[in-house]
Amino acid sequence: MKFIAGADCQTTTLATARRFADFTHPVTVVWGDGDKIFPLSDGERLAKDFPNANLVRVEGPMTFVPLDAPEVLAEALDGLVQQAGLNSGKSS
Incomplete structure (x- = not known):
């Protein structure tokens, strides 16, 4: 509990967010x-922080998209894999 109480989450989060543009x-x-x-x-702000x-x-009002709409998440992940040029189960 001491670690959590002593952690400066806001500073860490902001420092990490500044590096998103490099990804x-x-x-x-x-x-x-x-x-x-x-x-x-x-979500819009987060997406804008990454260049790609x-x-x-x-x-719908979904906080837990993986539980509430797993099919939408799976489709989005499949699109990400395709965009990244990765093929499921195949190596280049």
Whole structure:
């Protein structure tokens, strides 16, 4: 518990976020558009922070997209794999 209480999460998070622009690989952000805890604007901002990102909006108030819409997440991940030029189960 001492570690958590002593951690400066905001400073660490902001320092990490400043480095997003250096990550040039494809990124897919999957976000529920009706989420009351993490609004869509957070997902839009996150996607804008990466130079090679796209935002997949999931309709409905979903905080836990992997549980609420696993098929949408799977489709988004498949698109990311294709964009990255990776083939499932095949090596180049």
